[in-house]
Amino acid sequence: MEIILAKTAGFCMGVKRAMQIASQTALKNESQVYTCGPLIHNPQAVEYLKKQGVESLSDWRSINSGTLIIRAHGMPAQDIEEMKARGLNIVDATCPHVVTSQRQIKKYADLGYFIVIIGDKDHPEILSLQSFADQQRFRVISSLQQAKELDKLDQIMIIAQTTFNAEEFAEIADALSRKAKQAVVCNSICQATSERQQEVQKLAANADAVIVVGGKASANTRRLAEIAASICSRTHHIETEEELEGIDLTGVKKLAITAGASTPDFITEKVIEHIRKNF
Ligand code: SF4
Incomplete structure (x- = not known):
């Protein structure tokens, strides 16, 4: 055969970077090091980190001290503020591509655009991305059918989860663009x-x-x-x-x-x- x-x-660049940040943080930290949920979606890699002293938490609100690593997917902006307010030490391992998407969403939300994010609504990256939009003016959709069901809009900014299917994104973005007076398409699918x-x-x-x-x-x-x-x-x-x-x-x-x-x-x-x- x-x-x-x-x-x-x-490993892609973002995951490699997050793994390195987590290992280095565990090595030089005297306080306990945590991640908010598994650092990456791979149980074997999470087990490897555990042996190095990085503990994966199902609920970060259960701790009041220590160092918290933000995963490659990013975290909702309001959660990071709350973590800081609790006195937790934050180490940010958000993938630079996700950071770019967060900044684009913030930029267009500030300009008054309605934000449409295409991706899995429960995925941590989406929860992080949507926190950068105006909370009254955004939608998360995952299919062409949902795009067709959206009302006509004036100005929309369309962006995808970094891991979304490239062809599907193009199709959905095209359908959405035809519904709006002005559409900005940010192709955020990571290379x-x-x-x-x-x-x-x-x-x-x-x-x-x-x-x-x-x-x-x-x-x-x-x-x-x-x-x-x-x-x-x-x-x-x-x-x-x-x-x-x-x-x-x-x-x-x-x-x-x-x-x-x-x-x-x-x-x-x-x-x-x-x-x-x-x-
Ligand atoms: S955005 Fe791309 S490089 Fe970054 S973590 Fe996701 S797949 Fe990896």
């Missing part, structure tokens, strides 16, 4: 994401099966799996090599493997090693 590993597989998505499309079209490695809660990994599955029906999304046990690779001559932006290389390497030994 030929195994083709995607060139774009593994790491679009490159990954384009590569998996090509790989899936030329492979008998595709394995996508990464956290089940990782939006960008799930998106990769969705894209691959739309082209290659034998697509499997797994978190670790253990899940390979239930997968049938009979007759597969060409196997493409990719990994989400939050998947550590060592996990993908273990998957490849397992396949080479057992399939």
Whole structure:
């Protein structure tokens, strides 16, 4: 079996940066270091950080002291203010691409634009982004249908979650632009994401099966799996090599493997090693 590993597989710049910031903070801090929820959507990477002394909190309001690392997805602006008011030491690991989106939203909200954010409404990045809009003048949508249902507006600014599907964004942004008198489209989809998505499309079209490695809660990994599955029906999304046990690779001559932006290389390497030994 030929195994083709995607060139774009593994940590993106934002995740690498957040992991480094967290490790360095744990190393030089005397107080307890926390993250608000898992630093990245990968349980194995979170476990690695735990061993280094970084604890993931489900509710940051449960602490009154220590150092809190803001994740690559960012946090709602009002939460950061509240953290500071509590006297918590804040270390910001928000990905620079997300910071750019936050600033764009703030800029256009201040100019009076209605903000439309395209993405998963419950995703932490979206919760962070929407906090920079005028709270009475924004909407989060995730589909063309929802775009069609929006009322006509004067001035709108359209922006996406950094990991949103590039083609879908273009389609939704186009439909929204036609509804407004004036529309500003900010293509905030991170290049790491679009490159990954384009590569998996090509790989899936030329492979008998595709394995996508990464956290089940990782939006960008799930998106990769969705894209691959739309082209290659034998697509499997797994978190670790253990899940390979239930997968049938009979007759597969060409196997493409990719990994989400939050998947550590060592996990993908273990998957490849397992396949080479057992399939
Ligand atoms: S996928 Fe892009 S926006 Fe998201 S953390 Fe990575 S580099 Fe930043």
